[in-house]
Amino acid sequence: MDSIVITSLTVSLIAISVIFTVLVVLICTIKLLVYLLPYQEPPLSKSTTHASPQLSATNTVTPDIISAITAVMATHLGKSPQEFHITQINPK
Amino acid sequence: MELTFGDAATKIIGSTGFSSLTVGDGMMILVACVLLYLAIWKKFEPLLLLPIGFGCLLANLPLSMMASTDSGGLLNFFYQGVKHEILPPLVFLGVGALTDFGPLLANPSTLLLGAAAQIGVYTTLVGAVFLGFDLKEASAIGIIGGADGPTSIFIASKLAPHLLAPIAVAAYSYMSLVPLIQPPIMRWLTTAEERKIKMEQLKPISQTVKIIFPVVVTIVCCLMLPGVTPLLGMLMLGNLFRESGVTARLHETSETHLINIVTIFLALAVGSSMTADSFLRLETIKIIVLGLLAFCMATAGGVIFAKIMSKLSGGKINPLIGSAGVSAVPMAARVSQKVGAEEDQSNFLLMHAMGPNVAGVIGSAVAAGVFISLFGDPTIGSNHAEISTNIISTISSLPK
Numbered sequence: 001m002d003s004i005v006i007t008s009l010t011v012s013l014i015a016i017s018v019i020f021t022v023l024v025v026l027i028c029t030i031k032l033l034v035y036l037l038p039y040q041e042p043p044l045s046k047s048t049t050h051a052s053p054q055l056s057a058t059n060t061v062t063p064d065i066i067s068a069i070t071a072v073m074a075t076h077l078g079k080s081p082q083e084f085h086i087t088q089i090n091p092k
Numbered sequence: 093m094e095l096t097f098g099d100a101a102t103k104i105i106g107s108t109g110f111s112s113l114t115v116g117d118g119m120m121i122l123v124a125c126v127l128l129y130l131a132i133w134k135k136f137e138p139l140l141l142l143p144i145g146f147g148c149l150l151a152n153l154p155l156s157m158m159a160s161t162d163s164g165g166l167l168n169f170f171y172q173g174v175k176h177e178i179l180p181p182l183v184f185l186g187v188g189a190l191t192d193f194g195p196l197l198a199n200p201s202t203l204l205l206g207a208a209a210q211i212g213v214y215t216t217l218v219g220a221v222f223l224g225f226d227l228k229e230a231s232a233i234g235i236i237g238g239a240d241g242p243t244s245i246f247i248a249s250k251l252a253p254h255l256l257a258p259i260a261v262a263a264y265s266y267m268s269l270v271p272l273i274q275p276p277i278m279r280w281l282t283t284a285e286e287r288k289i290k291m292e293q294l295k296p297i298s299q300t301v302k303i304i305f306p307v308v309v310t311i312v313c314c315l316m317l318p319g320v321t322p323l324l325g326m327l328m329l330g331n332l333f334r335e336s337g338v339t340a341r342l343h344e345t346s347e348t349h350l351i352n353i354v355t356i357f358l359a360l361a362v363g364s365s366m367t368a369d370s371f372l373r374l375e376t377i378k379i380i381v382l383g384l385l386a387f388c389m390a391t392a393g394g395v396i397f398a399k400i401m402s403k404l405s406g407g408k409i410n411p412l413i414g415s416a417g418v419s420a421v422p423m424a425a426r427v428s429q430k431v432g433a434e435e436d437q438s439n440f441l442l443m444h445a446m447g448p449n450v451a452g453v454i455g456s457a458v459a460a461g462v463f464i465s466l467f468g469d470p471t472i473g474s475n476h477a478e479i480s481t482n483i484i485s486t487i488s489s490l491p492k
């Protein structure tokens with residue numbers, strides 16, 4: 001095999017090892033950071049407590065529906081349900 | 093001065109571009125029109141292919157002095173931003189301001205998928221060497237597999253400036269084709285059961301971690317691979333603007349006006365380098381073929397590694413998110429979501445795929461750093477100092 005091809009294979013092996021090493025160091029660092037500084041849920045704002053009765057007051061939107069929508073939105077947005085609140089639903 | 097009608101007509105005809113139009117110019121104008129067609133009517137990366145195509149058109153109009161090599165021409169000045177590594181890092185500043193590293197921080201093991209997708213870079217490097225390119229050129233071609241336009245331009249301008257035009261065009265063209273290239277490979281490498289795997293909801297991350305993360309990445313990566321500092325440093329600065337919460341104006345400028353302005357300069361500069369001499373060569377065809385190989389191998393590498401992680405985690409990871417390890421943010425993550433939803437419409441993979449997607453940006457920047465460490469010119473910094481001194485002295489000598 002040509003020497004330049006062998007060199008390119010060597011370069012590739014070294015480079016991919018370096019990339020994995022750097023990224024493994026980053027993974028360990030992130031895990032340490034997340035362990036040392038865990039997420040703390042923010043206190044519930046007053047607007048959230050006002051929103052729920054407003055929504056439940058309508059005939060078509062029940063608290064169960066709000067819970068289901070909140071759960072789907074949380075999954076879709078990748079956020080905790082405490083990080084947002086639904087203020088208005090317009091059934092069509 | 094006497095001027096007959098015949099002399100005047102001959103002189104005017106001689107001064108038009110038609111008199112100097114060559115077959116090569118004509119073919120490049122055709123290439124420019126194809127790029128414009130793809131951008132406008134096919135909507136392939138229009139924000140980039142349109143100015144690249146128009147830059148190519150301007151550069152190939154004879155006597156217009158718009159090619160990157162035409163000293164004193166307008167686009168020659170823009171090209172200095174590529175040549176001296178100014179524009180790609182500024183694009184990264186904007187990308188950093190646009191990027192949310194939350195999904196990556198919530199599931200840090202997805203960083204490995206960003207690394208696995210770089211396999212495309214190295215298989216292409218070996219392929220390029222087989223096709224007769226030297227190691228520097230092969231490295232610049234291989235980085236197309238990182239699916240990251242600014243990184244490709246950054247590395248090409250450093251290691252193989254004569255191949256900048258075809259590399260940039262291949263990188264951006266294939267990035268726009270990610271929704272066509274990736275799905276068949278993803279379906280071929282995974283089973284229906286694997287595609288249906290639902291992943292656990294990502295845990296929320298504290299804002300403090302999001303603020304510290306860009307600083308830590310800059311320190312760790314730039315100390316390990318100093319050559320990547322212009323790219324990664326700017327990426328992380330942009331992200332710090334976003335997460336710190338105290339630089340709203342800088343954040344807003346970086347993610348909107350700055351990145352848009354720099355994209356115009358960068359794309360026009362790349363387009364201006366597409367002259368017949370530099371583009372109509374056998375190497376261009378080889379680079380286009382190698383670019384496709386790079387994207388396919390990067391996708392396959394990510395999916396295969398994600399399959400391994402899925403097995404090791406007891407089926408908690410959907411292998412489809414592996415393909416997002418190529419950077420192409422956020423298109424590659426959208427492709428993971430789309431292919432997953434084809435199997436099960438209630439499966440939301442988008443946020444899970446954003447982790448490896450942004451990891452791919454870091455991975456390709458690190459891959460670039462490795463190439464710079466191996467093949468880069470260590471004296472490049474002193475060269476820049478000399479250039480800036482020359483520019484200052486030139487400006488000082490200009491008549492006021």
